[in-house]
Amino acid sequence: QSVLTQPPSASGTPGQRVTIFCSGSSSNIGANYVDWYQQLPGTAPKLLIYTNNQRPSGVPDRFSGSKSGTSGSLAISGLRSEDEADYYCAAWDDSLSTRVFGGGTKLTVL
């Protein structure tokens, strides 16, 4: 059971906008930044969004992040087939004194 809660799956058609939500608590998302990672099949995760809404160099602006209270969200606009991957949210948890992850959301592009 993951500390952060994500839907196990999401889907969309090419060109659509998809949003993945990540629910936490006052000790993690409510108190700290949210990050998002993309894991393509058979590869290591890659940083997609950091400090709630910042994109590392090279990440397309189709990806955006936000945070409100104890929840974070990742939006992907103009969905493409290459966006098919697992997406994980993460945050530091002050009570557990550890980094916590969501269980991951498998995005399917129909």
Add this chain to the structure above:
Amino acid sequence: QLQLQESGPGLVEPSETLSLTCSVSGGSIYNSDYYWGWIRQPPGMGLEWIGSIYYNGRTHYGPPLKSRVTISQDMSRNQYSLHLYSVTAADTAIYYCVREVSGSREVDYWGKGTLVTVSS
């Protein structure tokens, strides 16, 4: 360009010690801007943060594994290591060495990962 590369045995017997090394190139681990850590992922499952080490040697471990793990560093070789003691089949996973940004703690670099299987 920073690169992280895990190395170590791919098979460990139950009750033994899992030992992995991360070799860092393209940057020094003696840098107060970053932590150097380990994250694991059991096959087909999610991510678990194991712990990290700071340039001054200070370590921080996640509660689930805290009693069984040690992370150490070798500045002369620009490497750091993970030792996980008394392993069981539940420790079978892909182990990633990672770099975390000090302060905001996002993981901005990942190694390719190495699969470690615990089995006799």
